[in-house]
Amino acid sequence: MAQDIRDLFKADSIHQNDERLAEGHEARFLKKLNETFPSEPVKSKFNWWSVAASIVIVFGVCVGGYTFYNSNQVEVENTPTVTSTEDTPKSKIKTLGDLSPDLKKVEDYYLASIHTELSKVELTPNNKELIDGYIQRLEELSEEYKKLSIELTETGPSELTINALIDNLRLRLNLLYRLRDQLKELKSESAVYTSAQKSF
Incomplete structure (x- = not known):
């Protein structure tokens, strides 16, 4: 082969x-x-x-x-700053979290809730004036929180200062809840107005 x-x-x-x-x-x-x-x-x-x-x-x-x-x-x-304790890291301002772990949990809860509610806000030309009013009030409360934190640092912890700090956080969160509710009402009113215009 x-x-x-x-x-x-x-x-x-x-x-x-x-x-x-x-x-x-x-x-x-x-x-x-x-x-x-x-x-x-x-x-x-x-x-x-x-x-x-x-x-x-x-x-x-x-x-x-x-x-x-x-x-x-x-x-x-x-963008307005709503947190106040982390804006001045060099000045060693005491916060609720510096006093005890339980107060830190309270402070973290309120700050996280405030940030969450702020992130849900949708700015439109229809609601800009309403939101600006609330943001201005939130900034005032944030400045007040800074002053209270400075007082806490300088004079030491007292029941009045701690309660004022917690009330400030609670008030800011309640303001955001109120803003959310008013935005829902405004949205539903504009939807009703739009549907009424379509029916004519």
Whole structure:
């Protein structure tokens, strides 16, 4: 069964010589090749235009990103701060949490609830004035909380100061609950008004 590979190559080369291309095949192939891929490269008129368009697009994306980033920064800077104990870390102002673990739990509960309620507030042109009024009152209470914390630090813990701090947190949370309820009423009133307009 073993065959010499040289014999196989000789037999194959004999068969290849018998096969000839049809007449004019090479000329037709070269003609199609030249039509598809011309020997001289075609100069593109849009080359500079595409470079200019790319630059304009990149510039537009950069300007848009910069504008978006700065608008978010402005919103963050204008957001009212409701917490008061963590704003001045260098001054070592005592808080309820510094007095006892139980008071820390109370303080953490109220601050977390306040932050949760604030995060649920949706500002729209219809409710902006209402929300601004509540935010202003919350900022006043936050300033009062800072003063009470300074008093706690300077004079030491007293029952009156501790109760005033807890009442301040409770009042802020109740204000946010009231704001939530008023926003719901405002939303339902506007829905009723909208449906009444559609019926006419």
